[in-house]
Amino acid sequence: MKNSVKAIIFDWGDTVMRDFNLPGPMYLWKTVAWVPGAEIALKWLHPKYHCIIATSANHSNTEDMISALSRVGAEIYFDHFYSQIELGVKKPDPEFFVRSAELSGYKPHECLMIGNLYEKDIVGAKDAGLLTVFFNEHQLEGPFPKADFIIHHMSELTTLFNA
DSSP states (O other): OTTTOOEEEEOOBTTTBOOOOOSSOGGGSSOOOBOTTHHHHHHHHTTTSEEEEEEOOSSOOHHHHHHHHHHHTOGGGOSEEEEHHHHSOOTTSHHHHHHHHHHTTOOGGGEEEEESOIIIIIHHHHHTTOEEEEEOTTOOOSOOTTOSEEESSTTHHHHHHHO
16 A cells, blocks of 8 residues: 555544534634544654545634644644635535645545545545445444554554554
């Protein structure tokens, strides 16, 4: 896998940063936090791959997302940032993933999508031609046929990319 992937697209909420479901943009929340293992994974992946973050969050544009990421020091690990507001399309529409890849200079088949919501993050990405990693933190049961890989802790990405 590592030879075919040039860029990794991360979902934001509950994939990189914990979504506490508070009102308003995350950068204004009293408390923000990393998803456990995400910082370890990004420290390892960022020097080897172009890392992209893309969100369909309703309350945050790209600038708001960067402000929230900077509160935990995560912004330094990403080369490109996109929100549904600027992209003009939301997940799970495959065009969301195509635009995120192409605006970053990649073809969809050169990218891998990592997200925590199967229907929203994985199905659309797979339909757009990306490889997919379903971050199944809560160990949901079920068939996940459009997930190329399934992990339960974000730090597992380092092992996955060593395979």
